[in-house]
Every structure is written in structure tokens, then in C-alpha cells.
Amino acid sequence: MNFNSILIGSEDPQRLVGYYSGLFGKPTMEEQGYAGWQLGSGWVTVGPHDQVHGKNAQPGRLLWNIESQDVKGDFDRLKAAGAIVIKEPYVMGEGSEQGTIATFADPDDNYFQLMSPMGPQA
Numbered sequence: 001m002n003f004n005s006i007l008i009g010s011e012d013p014q015r016l017v018g019y020y021s022g023l024f025g026k027p028t029m030e031e032q033g034y035a036g037w038q039l040g041s042g043w044v045t046v047g048p049h050d051q052v053h054g055k056n057a058q059p060g061r062l063l064w065n066i067e068s069q070d071v072k073g074d075f076d077r078l079k080a081a082g083a084i085v086i087k088e089p090y091v092m093g094e095g096s097e098q099g100t101i102a103t104f105a106d107p108d109d110n111y112f113q114l115m116s117p118m119g120p121q122a
Contacts, residue, residue, distance in 0.1 A: 004041070004042055004043060005036070005042055005043035005044070005045060006043070006044055006064050007049075008046045008047075008106070008108075008110055009047065009048070009049025009051070009052040010046060010048065010049065010052055010108050011048075011049075011053050011108075012108075013033065013035070013047050013048050016106055016107060016108060017035045017046055019082070019106050019107050020035075020037060020044065020046060020106070021035075022082050023078050023082070023083055024037040024044075025037070029043075033047055033048050034048075035047070039066055040066075040067065054108075055107075055108050056108055056109040056110050057109075059105060059109040059111045060111060062110075063103070063111045063112060064110075064112045064113075065112065065113045065114075065115045066112065066113065066114050067115055067116075068114045068115065068116065068117075069116075069117065071089050071102055071116055072089050072100065075088070075089050075114055083104045084104055084105045084106065085104060086105050086111060087101075087103040088102060089101065089102040089114070098116075099115060099116030099117070099118060100114075100115070101113055101115050102114045
């Protein structure tokens with residue numbers, strides 16, 4: 001198996017498309033009301049969903065992560081581009097497994113994070 005994407009459903013997907021376009025640039029894919037960005041080998045897609053209304057009432061329930069070799073630098077770039085900051089970069093873990101993480105939200109209160117690479121590095 002290979003996890004390849006996440007779909008973020010929204011009552012107002014165009015608002016999210018505008019937000020994520022400000023952070024990640026023009027969508028790599030746009031069709032039938034959906035827009036997506038390829039980040040590395042995975043995709044983040046935004047689109048309408050008839051079972052989604054308003055903001056996320058539990059934004060910490062599901063977080064999607066973006067691996068970054070330079071969390072602080074990418075954090076600064078996304079923040080300058082208008083990202084909604086939930087938590088500034090901080091060190092997680094102890095010893096050799098230490099990494100850096102930063103948390104953002106989108107206008108629907110869906111959380112996403114920048115994270116240092118985890119696991120063995122090639």
C-alpha cells in the first residue's frame with residue numbers, strides 16, 4: 001500500500017483554495033470544483049463535501065504533516081505568506097530522535113504541521 005493524498009472537504013472550498021494557493025502556489029490540479037497541490041510525493045486536495053458545514057469543531061482530531069528539512073525556514077516562509085499559526089516551531093522528543101514541529105490552521109480550522117524528517121534518513 002502507499003498513502004498518496006488527503007482530501008479536505010469544505011462548505012466553502014474556494015476560500016480554502018485561496019488560502020492554500022497563497023501558501024503553496026497555484027494548484028497543480030483543478031477540476032470539477034476540486035483543487036490540489038502536489039507536495040513531494042503526496043497530494044493535498046480541497047473540494048466541496050455535502051456533509052461538511054462550518055469550521056472544524058475538533059481541529060486536533062486529524063492533523064496532516066509536511067516533512068521539512070528546514071522547519072524554521074519553511075515556517076517563516078508560510079507565516080509571511082499568511083499562514084494561520086497555532087504553534088511556533090518547537091523541539092519534540094528526546095535524544096537522537098529529536099525533531100522540530102510547527103502547527104498551522106486553515107480558515108476552516110483544519111490543522112497541519114511542518115515536521116523534521118522522522119525515521120531513518122537515506
